Amino acid sequence: MVTKKCVAMLLAGGQGSRLGVLTKNTAKPAVPFGGKYRIIDFPLSNCTNSGIDTIGVLTQYKPLKLNSYIGIGQPWDLDRLNGGVSILPPYMKQSAGEWYSGTANAIYQNIEFIDTYKPEYVLILSGDQIYKMDYSEMLEFHEEKKADVTIAILEVPWEDASRFGIMNTDDENQIYEFVEKPKKPISNKASMGIYIFKWKKLRKYLIEDQNTSTSTNDFGKDIIPKMLKDGEHMFAFPFKGYWRDVGTIQSLWEANMDLLEEAPELDLYDHGWRIYSRNPVEPPHFIALGANVRRCIITEGGIIYGDVYHSVLFSGVTIGRGSKIHNSILMPNVKVGENTVIENAIIAENTVIGDNCYIGYKARTEEDNKQDVKESEITVIGENLVLPSGFKLDKGIMIDADNFRAYQAVV
Amino acid sequence: MRDTMGIIYTGESNISLREITLRRSVAALPFGGRYRVIDFTLSNMINSGIINVGLITQNNYHSLMDHLDSGKQWDLDRKSGGLFILPPYVSSDNTGWYRGEIDAYHSNMSYIRRSPQKYVVISGSSMVCNLTYDDAMEFHKDNMADITVIYKQEKNTTKKELSRHTLIRTDEQNRIWDIEVKPATPMSDKISMEMYILDKKLFEYLIEECVARGQYDLNKDIFIKNKEKLRILGYPYNGYLAKIDSIHSYFKHNMELFDLDNHYELFHHAGPVYTKVKDEVPAKYGDNSIVENSLVADGCIVEGSIENCVLFRGVKVAKGAVVKNSIIMQETEIQEKAVLENVILDKEVIIRKGKQLIGQESYPVVIRKSAII
Numbered sequence: 001m002v003t004k005k006c007v008a009m010l011l012a013g014g015q016g017s018r019l020g021v022l023t024k025n026t027a028k029p030a031v032p033f034g035g036k037y038r039i040i041d042f043p044l045s046n047c048t049n050s051g052i053d054t055i056g057v058l059t060q061y062k063p064l065k066l067n068s069y070i071g072i073g074q075p076w077d078l079d080r081l082n083g084g085v086s087i088l089p090p091y092m093k094q095s096a097g098e099w100y101s102g103t104a105n106a107i108y109q110n111i112e113f114i115d116t117y118k119p120e121y122v123l124i125l126s127g128d129q130i131y132k133m134d135y136s137e138m139l140e141f142h143e144e145k146k147a148d149v150t151i152a153i154l155e156v157p158w159e160d161a162s163r164f165g166i167m168n169t170d171d172e173n174q175i176y177e178f179v180e181k182p183k184k185p186i187s188n189k190a191s192m193g194i195y196i197f198k199w200k201k202l203r204k205y206l207i208e209d210q211n212t213s214t215s216t217n218d219f220g221k222d223i224i225p226k227m228l229k230d231g232e233h234m235f236a237f238p239f240k241g242y243w244r245d246v247g248t249i250q251s252l253w254e255a256n257m258d259l260l261e262e263a264p265e266l267d268l269y270d271h272g273w274r275i276y277s278r279n280p281v282e283p284p285h286f287i288a289l290g291a292n293v294r295r296c297i298i299t300e301g302g303i304i305y306g307d308v309y310h311s312v313l314f315s316g317v318t319i320g321r322g323s324k325i326h327n328s329i330l331m332p333n334v335k336v337g338e339n340t341v342i343e344n345a346i347i348a349e350n351t352v353i354g355d356n357c358y359i360g361y362k363a364r365t366e367e368d369n370k371q372d373v374k375e376s377e378i379t380v381i382g383e384n385l386v387l388p389s390g391f392k393l394d395k396g397i398m399i400d401a402d403n404f405r406a407y408q409a410v411v
Numbered sequence: 412m413r414d415t416m417g418i419i420y421t422g423e424s425n426i427s428l429r430e431i432t433l434r435r436s437v438a439a440l441p442f443g444g445r446y447r448v449i450d451f452t453l454s455n456m457i458n459s460g461i462i463n464v465g466l467i468t469q470n471n472y473h474s475l476m477d478h479l480d481s482g483k484q485w486d487l488d489r490k491s492g493g494l495f496i497l498p499p500y501v502s503s504d505n506t507g508w509y510r511g512e513i514d515a516y517h518s519n520m521s522y523i524r525r526s527p528q529k530y531v532v533i534s535g536s537s538m539v540c541n542l543t544y545d546d547a548m549e550f551h552k553d554n555m556a557d558i559t560v561i562y563k564q565e566k567n568t569t570k571k572e573l574s575r576h577t578l579i580r581t582d583e584q585n586r587i588w589d590i591e592v593k594p595a596t597p598m599s600d601k602i603s604m605e606m607y608i609l610d611k612k613l614f615e616y617l618i619e620e621c622v623a624r625g626q627y628d629l630n631k632d633i634f635i636k637n638k639e640k641l642r643i644l645g646y647p648y649n650g651y652l653a654k655i656d657s658i659h660s661y662f663k664h665n666m667e668l669f670d671l672d673n674h675y676e677l678f679h680h681a682g683p684v685y686t687k688v689k690d691e692v693p694a695k696y697g698d699n700s701i702v703e704n705s706l707v708a709d710g711c712i713v714e715g716s717i718e719n720c721v722l723f724r725g726v727k728v729a730k731g732a733v734v735k736n737s738i739i740m741q742e743t744e745i746q747e748k749a750v751l752e753n754v755i756l757d758k759e760v761i762i763r764k765g766k767q768l769i770g771q772e773s774y775p776v777v778i779r780k781s782a783i784i
Contacts, residue, residue: 035693036709074483075688260695268692269710276690281683284444284708284722285694286674293702299693300445300709303671313693 004054004083004117006139006196008047009107012040012127013060013100018248021382021400022348027059028247029127030066032331032349034259034268035312036299038069039246041277042132043125044076044085049273050135052123054083056113058106060090060099075278088113102217108206114199122202124195124219130255131243132266132273133194138237142196148232149201151175151224152194152239164190165220167236175234180220189236192243195219201232242266249398253346253378256312256329260295280315280332290321306336320355327373328360337389344395345379353381354389361392412548416492416528416611417456418519420512421449421536422469427657430779431757435474437655438536441740441758443668443677444721445708447478448655450686451539451677453485456532458682459543463492463526467515469508472498478687485685495522511627516618523615531614535605539653539664541680544608547646551608557641558613558634560587561606563652573597575656577605577630581645590635603630604648651676662755662775665721665738669704691724699730715745723758732762736772754778 016028023031029040040057047055055078059066072078073085088110090099100106107114107124114122121142123135133152142150156164161182168177168187177186205223209215215222228234242265244255258264268275282301287293292307301316306323313319317330320338328345335352336342342353343360353359360379379393382400393399399407425432431440438449449466456464464487468475475496481487482494497519499509509515516523516533523531530551532544542561551559562579565572578599580589591598617633626632634643651673653664667673678684691710696702701716710725715732723741728734731748743760745751751762753770757780762768766784770776778784 075690262697274690275692279688279690281685283446283674283678283684284706286669286671287702287705287707288671289704291703293696294700295696295698297693297695298707 004119006052006054006121006123006135007083007114007117007119007199008043008052008055008123008125008135009110009114010040010043010055010057010125010127011103011106012057012066013063013106014128015061016128016247019252020249020398021380022249022252022346023062024382024400025062025065026383027061027063027066027127030069031246031252032314033130033246033252034256035297035314036279037275037277039130040066040070040127041076041275042130043127044070044073044078045273045275046131046133046135047125048076048078048276050133050139052135053078053080054117054119055085056088056110057085057127058088058100058110060106063087063089069278071278076276083117086113102222103219104206104209104215104223105217107202108210108217111203111206114203119199122197122199124193124197126193128247129192129243129245130266131192131239132241132270132275133239133243135194135196138194138196141237142235145173145235146233147196147235148198149224149227150196150235150237152192153189153236154192154239154243155188156190158185158188161185161188161190165193165224166190169236173236173238175228175236178224178228178234180225189238191220191224192239193220195224201227249346249378249380250374253329253373257310257327259297259312260310282315285313288321291319306338314349331383343379344373344377345381347381348383350383351381351385351387353387354391356389357387357391357393359387359391359393360395362395412460412530412544413462414528415459415461415530415532415544415548415608416523416526417461417464417532417534418516418523419449419452419456419464419466419534419536420515421467421472421475422509422512422515423535423537423656425470425656427659428655428661429658430777431658431661431755432471433779434471436468436470436472436536439472439475439478440655440661441723442539442655442661443665444706444723446684446686447475448539449475449478449536450485450684451541452534452536453487454682454684455540455542455544456534457485457487457685459532459545459548461532461544462487462489463495463528465495465497465519465522465526467497467519469499469515472496480687484687492526497522509627512629513618513621513627513632516614517622520615520618523611526611529611531609531611533607533609533614537655538604538606539655539677540604540648540650541677541682541684542648542650543681544606547608547648550646551644554585554644555642556644557609558643559608559646560634560643561604561608561648562601562645563604563648564601565652566600568600570597573600573602575660576654577603579603579645585644585646587634587638587643587645590630590638592630601645601647602652602654604652650680653677658755658775658777659773662738662772666719666736668706668721669719689724694722697730700728715747737775757782760784 012029016023078085246252285302298313303318305321306319314332316333322339337355340357380398421438487494580599694711697714705720708724714730715728725742729747735752740758750767754776761783
């Protein structure tokens, strides 16, 4: 076995319950983003572009779509003779099987996988963030500081700080204080959930942690505080640039809308740092006579007869004549009939919406438009639904196949 | 159709395609916004279940090889079979320059003989269509044909248009009794699609026979000469067909893709059309973009106005630019307030601010690769 300097472990098992119907049948990392991507494309592409070619993807919740999406990793150039991408679900052991009970436990259960590559370092990543980052710079920093662990940090607005793991550092970026989700934040340096550990050190702490019955087996809550208490060499790697945790409907919607800016902070056009994805086999999209497309992104396979403004359209989306799509995200293969209005909505994959529908009804007044769209105003429709013609859905409602009939009756 | 191999000949003449084939063969010509002409021929074979495909190259094949790579995008990176790119070579009995299509097959006879399949599908590379060979193969077997020629009947076409093609005449039993190659006064409206099905052993025999007599023309020396001796049948295809052999036909057939019936027949009918993936960002439109009746590929940024256009991947149309009835290939940039009508811009062209280029529908302006205007 070729030894690898650094192995990446991508935590992709979370349920992502705050995304509601979008993650009802899909793991969060497989949620579509930005017209042709899925969230996991970002960490995977970052790894490839940073020269990390050995990645374990830890799956647990509804992994079917994620597994088939990753496949053998060819779209990210991760189909390698040595290393490449491996999907690591929980497995049976001699006595019993065991689910991943926490982020640290998931890595603990895969110590053998990491050991086979004899890495010096292990990079821990999350599968629910949108950002571009050169992990090789972080690794260099980690080596330079001779750190036991390096945590990537971002300066967040003070009012958001209590949602993150917050730390204080000295002039050398050494961490001397760490609090997970503090009520009263001591600083605004937030952990991005991206860690590089010396593997030997992490291995020791994982085993210790596993043997501590009071532990929740979580990196932020258990491993990092314990290492700090033990006086390990811990550093913070300051990251600058676009970074979004897209764990909520609001943040997912906003991060998509960010791409519609004239010059988005997240530059996807950089040919030196491409974001790879599994491309659908579709022809270029077609904009018909009489259609109107402004301030939007549309990808291959689309057929557009109506008006699309300030929206993100994924592959194979069709919009009928006279329909108006505004401030919305239409995921792969959504079909919209004629004279339908969709405002401030997220429509999941393969859903069909009939003629003369109104999604996001009573959406926004002139007065509302002066303010940002709030989560309570975003309408979300689950996947594989067929909404009959004339269907009206109020703003801020979330429906899927199980409950949509109830709403049809109300309106 | 695992018992069938495919052979694609890409050495067609490209004189009438002017500047856009200066540095590439017809097979490598960009078509339909994100494809090369060869993608259709290859996808037809893949969608028929053919997994051993030999591709014979002759003219300027670098661009073609770059596009095809290992054949992975067409699922042709196989352990058994897969894609074989067969460039010309020099040896004691081979000059490297083929004297005709038959010479090309003869030069690659060792590959053909070694292939374990029973049947062979021969195809040129300038016919763009979306079909599978399954039905034609069934027809070939059921009717005990020696050779089956796939053809398209074009009832509403002018004589002038027909005289670009090789035409066949068939009787009620579909037996071909006459073949005319680019006739001045066409006697038939059945266009040979330059796709043939035959037994591989027969193919090998016919090629050897011709070469022994110094004959190198597939139509004249095999089909016309053997039309009585062999059972040569025609099999009709009814879908959309585009023969790319001149700037005129190239322009016309790209523009025909705005008709959604043609669009469906060419891109989805028998199966998907595979091509090289470029990992481009989805196309983006600005606040003032006006877009009508156009095909737009990923990676484009359109801020100006486009109408009846095919935009390949990574094209930029700046604010105030107006582009009509045009084909714009990859990575071309059209700057502010430029005005273009009836033009074909090759890859990586830059049209500077305010410049105007107006061609005629019957004779579009063609700008070569990487030109700056």
